[in-house]
Amino acid sequence: MTLPPQAYRPETAILELGSGFYDPVEAADFPETKLRFRNDRAAAGIGLMALSDAEWVAHFGRFAPLEGSLTRPLALRYHGHQFRVYNPDIGDGRGFLFAQLRDDRGRLMDLGTKGSGQTPWSRFGDGRLTLKGGVREVLATEMLEGLGVETSRSFSLIETGEALERGDEPSPTRSAVLVRLSHGHIRIGTFQRLAYDRDEDGIRALTAYVLRHYYGEEAGDDAPVRLLDHVVRRGARLAASYMAAGFVHGVLNSDNINVTGESFDYGPWRFAPTWDPTFTAAYFDHAGLYAFGRQPEAIHWDAMQLAVSLRLVSEAEPLIAVIERFGEHYQPAVANAILWRLGLRPRDAESDRGLVQAVEKALRGDNASIDRFFFDAFGGGLPDSYGPAFDEVRAVLAGYEPRSERSHAYWQAGSPCSMLIDEVEAIWSTIDRHDDWSAFHAKIAAIRQMGAALSTD
Known part of the structure; x- marks a missing residue:
């Protein structure tokens, strides 16, 4: 593995806590490993972009340790309230902490898994992940990142060649293992x-x-x-x-x-x-x-x-x-988040609070598309097609200064990038029926274009 030493900075900080916080485990031995998604943009921030596909699969499908980081995967121990009912019998049941390292901002990062096999906390589960579940998580994290939400990032998705039985979707279904890049996995x-x-x-x-x-x-x-x-x-x-x-x-x-x-x-x-x-x-x-x-x-x-x-x-x-x-x-x-999505600079607390109230009231009352509204209103303008329900929003927007103009190519597309359930299902259908990943990769490219447009100052 040839990596720039100044960029790849492995860590083992979790070991400071001692063995009472985790259980060493082994990854499942999958029948096959087909690389379906590698997040080179995320990999560039932690010094792993230079990995070949074969090296990538060895680390994130077969879980060969990353040099200088953890020598064995660790299933973390935790409890939690699930729908307000306390459960002391949970923990990392189909995932583990695979490695720790520093990113290009100096932050301690975790590479954790989903669908990597059974652990002491699996209870009656098989420790696996459906390929559809992995595809959905990649789409969710990409969209959220594009919309400015602090989220874990889907780092790798590898199909693993097992036929899984699930009660909530057609079975048998395809299997996968997902790797997440996250700013820590310590939970409440x-x-x-x-x-x-x-x-x-x-x-x-x-x-x-x-x-x-x-x-x-x-x-x-x-x-x-x-x-x-x-x-x-x-x-x-x-x-x-x-x-x-x-x-x-x-x-x-x-x-x-x-x-x-x-x-x-x-x-x-x-x-x-x-x-x-x-x-x-x-x-x-x-x-x-x-x-x-x-x-x-x-x-x-x-x-x-x-x-x-x-x-x-x-x-x-x-x-x-x-x-x-x-x-x-x-x-x-919430005012800052909505102003950011509208491409506007904040004013003062009272004005910003009034803007939020006007936007929420209009959207709730008019049953308008959320994505369409933010696309059309970016930069502070609102087309005449928005009726009287948006008069207050239009008046409030007029008092704000745009932080970005609508010059990026995204705004010329005519329609917003969205991620509603019908589109998610359509993307999955082309994969499931024809093993056609083109819509999946095209969607990720479109999301990243949207994110670039929203982030432009």
Whole structure:
């Protein structure tokens, strides 16, 4: 493996925590390994772009260790609330932490897997991932990255040649292993497990680890409060970015909330076609717990579970004070996220709040397409085709300065890049029926063009 030494910087930081936090495991031995997607853009940021396809498959399909990083995969231990019901019997059941390394911003990054085989936490699962599930996660993460959401990145997708039986889709179906590049895999549920076991030393050690490696701070007497403050701020920003993107994660359980505030673990996700607060992604979310409009509430609730866990090593009052500021962080965050998607510069808190209210009211009342509205309104203009329901939005937009003009080629396309469920199913259908990946790769190219246009100042 020939890599630029100044760019490839392996790490083993997770080993600082000790064996009580993870279980060494072996990857499944797959019948075949067909490389279907490699994220060279992400690989360039961690010094791995120079890998040949054969080397790529050896590392991310056969899981030969990356030089200088972990010598064995580690299945991480955690608990979590799943639809508000506490579950102490979960953990990395079909994935593991494969490697750690630094990115080009100096951040500690994890390469973690999905569908890499059984672990001690698999329970009755087979530890595998359907190829459709892998395709869907690549599409979700690419779209979210393009829309400015802090998300894990789908790093590699390799088809593995097994026929899987699944109750919620036609079976047997094709199998795959996915590798994610993420800014850490420590979850709120990781802290919950330690609190469940009354492990004060473990909570202190994990708090110090997170502060040191993800927030650049050292532990002290107020370490739990500072950690919670970071998570609340990042969680509020994540919830805000979901709303501006029109995204519904679907399963915002406490084991799916990363303490760095990075979105990850995509199962029954959806992009909402219209601003419908009751729109859900998971067919089994009968009560609408994680509906589009309830996602800020869900993430706030999960952050409260972290506060409960940290109560084992901290006084309650300062933790409560931090939790109660979630709304204070969310309001400016959602304004910034919507302004960014509109290509406008912020003004002042009151004006920005008024803009958000006007946009939400118009979209909700008119049943307009979210993607179409943001495409048409980028830069502050709104076509005459938008009727009286958008008069207030048009008036408010007139007071804002654009941060970007509509000069990028994306804006000349005439229609927005979207990722609604029908398109996802159509992309999968061409793969499933004809092994035709052209629509998949074309969609990724279109998403990246959109992201470039949105990011242009």
